[in-house]
Amino acid sequence: MTAPDVKETLLDAALIHVAFDGWSAETFAAAVADCGVDMAVARAVCPRGAVDLAMAYHQRGDRLMAARFAAEDMTGLRYSEKVAALVRFRIEAADDKEAVRRGTTLFTLPQYAADGARLIWNTCDLIWNLLGDSSDDVNWYTKRMTLSGVYSSTVLYWLGDDSQGEQATWEFLDRRIDDVMRFEKFKASVRANKPLSALLAGPMAVLGAIKAPKRRDDMPGHMGGTN
Template sequence: MASLARTVPRRALISLQSLRTSSTRPVRQSLQSLQPLQSRTQPHHLHLQPQIRPYHSTLHPRLPDHEYNNSQIAILSAALPHIPEHGFSAEALALGARDAGFLDVSVQLFPRAEFDLVLFWLASRRGLLRAKVEEGALFRRVADKSGRDASSFSTEEKCRILVMERLKMNSDVKGQWQGALAQMSLLSNIPVSLTELHALSNDILSLSDDSAVDASWYSRRLALSAIYASAEVVMTRDPTPDLSETEAFVNRRFEDKEALKQKIEGVSQCVSFVGNTAVGVGRSWGLKI
């Protein structure tokens, strides 16, 4: 419960790419009112517009954003500490409204009800993950534990670290996560849930310095999304306090992914070799190919 006292740090809220409001000035006033959930000691800049990746065309449609006004952000932020006990529920929302100085009836501000609390949790944890990497603390901490230099981590190693760090952010709500997964699996909620999952995998690869722009751009994100989604299910049944079983599962999945990638590359190289050989033989026979 101690970690949830700082559940929405200022830099995490600032770096949320999925939360937008109509103006920046009221947001500053709202953020100032969220003590003690946020620290006042860190510098901040508001970046409310989602970033556009260099790989995306300007003609490519943007992913839909989760739009919340100032009152909704205040209620959702105050509701997060109640999730471990009350889950992603209307009761947690009502308690958050009271803590933020609103009436219980204010939960009607959320058309998607409890699912908005799930989305806000996902977006805020994603923002917190980005803030940790931008501050340089995450990779440095892991490097110090392993006796390595943080600059020596490969892209895949960074992906594994970020996946596990994101999963560990769910530790305090692990007992309630099956309820969140159930809400995300509802037919009407699946598109937005998949959008958030894609945003997470895209962020993880971006933070891992994966700058490759090729035909596998989408397949890498799909593979990482599949690994993370399956690891979340394993996490809900992991009895270990440090999620060691989940970490072992994640490591196996990454190894399987690399093995599958090598097999696919091997098959493609074989097909290419056979094709080039056939073309060479045909030309030696006088065929115009």
């Protein structure tokens, strides 16, 4: 069994216990016992125990979102509708609300906050890449930062949503996407306004010098080997 296979096996076993014990040492030990993996092997694959499994659960959701996107026919949808659809696909991929709730609690802890932020960033980076985003300047960052806010707020709304078919969540998501599109239109209007563009020429020149990272790990604060 390969290391990825071991991690997936442990993750499946852990999900049964997460609702009761969270992404904890107790959950990790129970998962190891349930699937019969040697603890030394489990620790080699998941050095941080259940924290690594919580990250693997999020990354599994990313893969499921990408697979659903590949299978869906999205022709005819506006760009903003495609963004909203992908955010919805990603949230629906996390079919265990309690696992997400426990993960949200885990990644708000100071020692794991950077991991949580990176997971959300990578999800939003994947969404833009799936949509063919070709920006290579400061817009590369602003798009991902803005979508990270939309995604995070929608997940929190979803966790408390008990509406039929979670319709309230999808309406909330649509409103957030509309806010983003209005902001993009505002930026375009600033660029089209010659007096204002002249006033902001200096700051815009600085921003124009910012380029997208050449590699996925070519970002400040990124630590290799954590995904």
